[in-house]
Amino acid sequence: MVTTTPPIRNSRRAEGASRPGDKVFLGLSRGSGITLLVIMAAIAVFLTYRAVLAISQDSTNFLTTSEWNPAGQPPVFGIAVLAFGTVVSSIIAMVIAVPVAIGIALFISHYAPRKLAKPLAYVVDLLAAVPSIIYGLWGAIFLVPYLGGLNKWLDDYMGWTYIFDKSSDGVARSLFTVGILLAIMILPIITNVTREVFLQVPKMHEEAALALGATRWEVIRMSVLPFGRSGIISASMLGLGRALGETMAVAVVLSPSFVISGHLLDPGGGTFAQNIAAKFNEANEFGRDALIASGLVLFVITLLVNGAARWIIGRRKEYSGAAA
C-alpha cells in the first residue's frame, strides 16, 4: 500500500514564529530583556552623572581621602575609609561564612540522615528570612557585649598578628564584629546554593570514586567538591554581594569613624552603605551627590568582584564537568 505524507511546507505549525502564542511569548521575553538593560543603563547613567557633579567640586583626591565633609568650604570628602571598611568587613564575613556554609551544605546533602536534613535545611531557610534590621539589633544588643571575651582572647594570644591587636578600649563596635554579623547574614544564601549544587552531583561520579575504594570524605573530595566548584564560587559571590551592600545591620552595630585602622578589633571605621544611610537624611543637595559618588564606587567594586568570579569559573571550563 502506498501512503503519502502530507507536505510539510503547508503546515502552519512548522513556522514557529508565525503562531500567535510564540509571537506573544517572544515579545514578552524580548521586552523583559530590554527592560533589564534599560534599568541597568539608567542606574549607571544616574550614578555617574550625579557623581561627576560632586567629584568635580571635591578639593582633594576622592579616592584616597579619609575625611567626609562635603559641606565644608572647600568641600573635602573621600572614600578611603569606606572602601577599606567595606572590603575588610566583607573579607572577614567570607572567611567565616564560606567554609561554614560548605560544611553545612555537605552535612545536609551527604551526611545527615534524611529525617534531620529536611528540618535543618528549613532552619537555614528561616535564617535567610530574618530582616537585616533584626540582625542589626541582635548584633548591637547581644553580639557586641558578648564578643568582649573573644576579643580579649584574640588580643591576648593573637595580638602579635597586628590585626588582632586591640589598641583601644571600648565595646566591640568594630569591623570585626560587623564581619561576624555579616557572616551570619550571608550564611543561608551560600549554604542553600551550594547545597543545591552538591545534590546535583551525578550519582555516577560519586559511584566512580566509591568503587575505587574511596571513603565518604574522599568521595566528597574527588567528586562532589570539584563538580560543585563553580557553584561554590557563584554562591560565594551572591553572599559577597550582600555583604558588600548590607546597610542597616552595619549601621546599627558599627560606631563610625573616619580613620583607617588595621586593628580590626578597635571600634570605628565605616562602609559605603552604612555611610550613605547615616548621612543621607541630613545632607544637602551637594552632600547627597557626594554620597551618590561613593555609591558609584561600591557599584564598580561589585561589578569587578562579579567579573573576577566569572573569570575564575570560565578559566577551567573544560574541566567543569559540564561536558560530561
Next chain:
Amino acid sequence: MAKRIDVSGLSAYYGAHKAIDDISMTVEPRSVTAFIGPSGCGKSTFLRTLNRMHEVTPGGRVEGKVMLDDENLYGSHVDPVAVRRTVGMVFQRPNPFPTMSIFDNVAAGLRLNGKYKKSQLSEIVERSLKGANLWNEVKDRLNKPGSGLSGGQQQRLCIARAIAVEPDVLLMDEPCSALDPISTLAIEDLIGELKERFTIVIVTHNMQQAARVSDRTAFFNLAAVGQPGKLIELDDTERIFSNPSVQATEDYISGRFG
C-alpha cells in the same frame, strides 16, 4: 592476584523489597563470567553485592556470604571501603572524573591507596593505559581532561583506572551498552586480554556479547514483576547457548521472551 568468588545464600533488599533471593555460585579465577537475564531480574544488583556497592543505595541491605578466596566480604570486621579497593568496577556509562586529567583519572585509585613517587605513578599509569589498549591514543595528551575523549575511549579510561590498583576481581556492569559497535569490539577484545590477570564478571543485555566474551554464563530470571530475581542456572557458556538444562534459559536465549 585473581581470586575465586564463592557466593552462598545471598539475598539483597531495597528497603522491604527483596530484589534477589538466595543466590549461590562460584566464579573461577582468571575467567569471564557473564550474567544475562531480563530487565529487573537482579543481575546488576547481584553484581553490586560483590563489591559492597549495593548497600550504598538508600535502604540497600544484603544477607548471605561472599567469599573471596577465604575471606568473607560481609564479615563483621570487614570494611566495605577496603573491599572496593580489591574488587574493581566498571559502570554502564563511562564515568571518568570530569575535573581530572587523563593521568589523574588513572592515578586516582592509587592516590587513595597510599603514597607513590611521581616516577612510580607515571609507570603504573602507562602500564594501566597500555593494559586498557588506550595508551597510543592518549599518550600525547595525558594532561587533558578525560571528559574530552570519545565514549569508547572514556570507558577504556575507566577500565585503566580500575586495573591500575591491581584488583583481585573486575566487575563490569553493562560496560558496552552506551557504546557504538566498534568501541564495543575494542572493549570485548580487552576483556579477553584482561582475563589472563583478573577474575572478571560482566553483566550484559547482549547475548551475542555474552557468547563472545565469557567462559561461563549465569542466567537470572524472576517469576513475575515485583518478585525477587533468582539464579536459574550457571554453566559453561557453550552449553548455555547450545543445550541449556533449564527450559526458561532456552526460551530466553532463543528470544521467546525477555
